[in-house]
Every structure is written in C-alpha cells, then in structure tokens.
Amino acid sequence: MENTTIHATNGTSRGDEMRSPDQTQSPPSRLSFVHQSSRPITLRFEDLAYAIKSQSGEDNNNNLGSSSITNMTRTLLNGVSGVVRPGEMLAMLGPSGSGKTTLLTALAGRLPGKVLGSITYSGQPFTSSMKRKTGFVAQDDVLYPHLTVIETLSYAALLRLPKTLTRDEKLQQAEIIVTELGLTSCRDSIIGGPLIRGVSGGERKRVSIGQEMLVNPSLLLLDEPTSGLDSTTALRIMGTLKGLARGGRTSVVTTIHQPSSRLYWMFDKVVVLSDGCPIYSGHTGQVMQYFRSIGHVPGFNFVNPADFLLDLANGELDLLMF
Numbered sequence: 001m002e003n004t005t006i007h008a009t010n011g012t013s014r015g016d017e018m019r020s021p022d023q024t025q026s027p028p029s030r031l032s033f034v035h036q037s038s039r040p041i042t043l044r045f046e047d048l049a050y051a052i053k054s055q056s057g058e059d060n061n062n063n064l065g066s067s068s069i070t071n072m073t074r075t076l077l078n079g080v081s082g083v084v085r086p087g088e089m090l091a092m093l094g095p096s097g098s099g100k101t102t103l104l105t106a107l108a109g110r111l112p113g114k115v116l117g118s119i120t121y122s123g124q125p126f127t128s129s130m131k132r133k134t135g136f137v138a139q140d141d142v143l144y145p146h147l148t149v150i151e152t153l154s155y156a157a158l159l160r161l162p163k164t165l166t167r168d169e170k171l172q173q174a175e176i177i178v179t180e181l182g183l184t185s186c187r188d189s190i191i192g193g194p195l196i197r198g199v200s201g202g203e204r205k206r207v208s209i210g211q212e213m214l215v216n217p218s219l220l221l222l223d224e225p226t227s228g229l230d231s232t233t234a235l236r237i238m239g240t241l242k243g244l245a246r247g248g249r250t251s252v253v254t255t256i257h258q259p260s261s262r263l264y265w266m267f268d269k270v271v272v273l274s275d276g277c278p279i280y281s282g283h284t285g286q287v288m289q290y291f292r293s294i295g296h297v298p299g300f301n302f303v304n305p306a307d308f309l310l311d312l313a314n315g316e317l318d319l320l321m322f
C-alpha cells in the first residue's frame with residue numbers, strides 16, 4: 001500500500017487522507033481510443049537535485065574591455081521526491097522561478113546534464129521506449145500556423161496512431177478530441193501565429209494537449225496547461241485530463257500557477273516548491289492538516305488551499321498564526 005510522502009522543513013509524514021467530493025468522481029469521457037492504455041506506469045522520483053553552472057562577468061577595466069568571469073553553481077532543484085501512480089494526477093505548485101518546469105522537464109527525461117537522485121518508470125530508468133509512452137505539452141507549443149485545428153489533429157492522428165487503426169478510425173479520433181476539448185466552434189479555423197491571426201491562446205493550448213492525448217500516453221506531462229484560460233475552460237480541460245487519467249490509467253503531471261479551489265481539488269497529489277526545495281509532497285487532501293500539525297495555520301479562513309500553499313512557498317509567513 002502506498003503511503004503519502006510529505007517533505008517539509010522537518011520531514012514529517014502523515015497518513016490520513018481527506019478528499020473533497022470532487023476528487024472521488026471522474027468526469028465522463030468519450031475518448032474511446034485513449035482510454036485503452038494497456039501500459040500503466042508508476043512514476044517515482046526520489047531526492048532529486050539539479051544544479052547548473054552559470055557565469056557571471058564583471059568588468060575590471062572598462063577602458064581596456066578586460067573582464068573577469070566567475071563560474072558559479074546554481075541549485076535549481078534540491079531533495080524533491082514524489083510518486084504518481086496510474087490514474088493519478090499530480091500538480092506542481094510554486095511561485096514563478098521555483099523550479100516547476102525544471103522538475104517537469106527532468107521527469108520527461110529532457111533535462112541536459114546530470115540529475116542527481118532517482119527517477120523510475122515502473123521501476124525502470126528512462127529509455128527510448130519510455131519516451132514513446134510519454135506525452136509532453138510544453139509551455140510554448142510549436143504548431144503549424146497555416147493548418148486548421150482539425151487538420152493539425154488529423155495529421156497528428158495519421159502520423160502517430162498505431163497501424164492497427166484504419167485511416168478512418170484515426171480521423172475519427174481527431175474528431176473526438178475536437179469535441180472533447182471544446183474546439184468545435186474553431187474546428188476549421190487556422191492555428192495562426194505572430195503574423196497571421198488564428199485561434200485564441202486557450203484554443204491553441206487545447207490543440208497542443210489534444211495532440212498528446214491522441215497517442216494514448218502512459219505518462220502525460222503538461223507545463224501550465226491552464227495558463228491564459230478562463231476558469232470554466234481550465235476546469236473543463238482538467239476534467240478531460242482527469243477522465244484520461246482515470247479511464248486510461250494514465251499518470252498525469254502538470255505544473256500550474258494559481259489553481260482555483262475547484263481545480264486544486266481535481267488533483268490527487270501536489271508537490272509544492274519553494275526556491276527548488278519541496279515544502280510539501282503528498283496528497284492534496286492532507287495539506288492543511290499537515291501544516292496545522294507543524295504549527296502553520298492560515299490567519300483567516302482560506303477557501304482555496306492553493307492560496308495558502310503559495311503564501312507559504314513565497315515565505316509570506318506573516319499571514320500565518322503559529
């Protein structure tokens with residue numbers, strides 16, 4: 001049985017789980033193909049640390065243009081652990097620059113240089129076979145500006161779905177994704193780009209997510225999937241991802257900036273980062289109980305635990321009563 005792992009300043013762990021009613025229900029979905037995942041994966045990361053070498057230049061003599069370069073090491077992640085089982089959704093929360101994207105990129109096996117600690121995928125290291133089972137939606141997605149929404153998804157379906165499906169079945173999957181992600185009204189609009197006006201930023205983000213959902217990943221990693229979206233659209237997308245997680249036994253990991261309370265409760269687990277260090281890693285339902293147990297109680301009645309966590313991660317301790 002899995003125990004909740006909580007890393008905080010004192011490293012304490014707690015066991016009881018509280019869940020909101022929202023967490024126990026998976027939204028219905030019609031993603032027929034993507035719900036057929038037969039390769040569920042447990043993602044486990046333990047004590048991750050990552051540092052980069054940066055150079056800072058300082059002019060010694062401006063007239064002669066000479067300068068001294070100092071090599072500095074900057075730690076971007078330190079002691080981060082967690083586990084995501086098939087069907088679970090994990091959120092990475094923290095202030096801007098706290099290391100969320102770095103951690104997500106590490107879990108996707110895409111970080112250059114050495115990541116200390118251990119990352120395993122059902123007990124195995126990252127391999128090219130694991131890469132094929134992983135979907136990654138980056139913060140700045142790259143799409144062809146001249147293709148329409150349905151063309152983009154149809155090409156992705158034709159290129160990336162297995163040969164066991166007929167051409168018509170593949171195209172049908174693209175249509176299902178269009179409906180599922182609420183893209184029907186812009187189905188035939190071009191994606192667009194800096195020079196040609198196309199779909200909105202939120203619609204564009206949904207197309208990027210759809211491209212990855214199409215291929216039925218065992219592990220789906222998404223960087224800020226809800227940024228720039230209104231809360232209703234954000235909830236709808238997360239509902240779709242939750243349906244994918246539950247139905248397809250996909251492990252879903254996302255970075256997220258400022259989730260609403262309803263969005264927060266859609267996640268099973270959360271890792272909260274502060275300057276690259278975890279202040280919490282475990283079940284979403286246990287957060288308040290855990291921080292209360294170590295003396296951090298919100299100064300007023302927080303409706304949204306995410307607000308409390310972000311205050312903590314930002315060092316806003318004056319908002320708290322001890």
Ligand SMILES: Nc1ncnc2c1ncn2[C@@H]1O[C@H](COP(=O)(O)OP(=O)(O)OP(=O)(O)O)[C@@H](O)[C@H]1O
Binds near residue numbers: 094095099
């Ligand atoms: N290759 C790099 N070289 C120098 N600094 C880097 C590099 N990659 C990341 N950083 C720094 O590491 C820190 C963490 O970056 P990261 O993108 O992981 O943060 P984040 O929590 O995702 O931020 P945001 O919410 O703003 O996207 C930032 O201060 C960033 O500037």
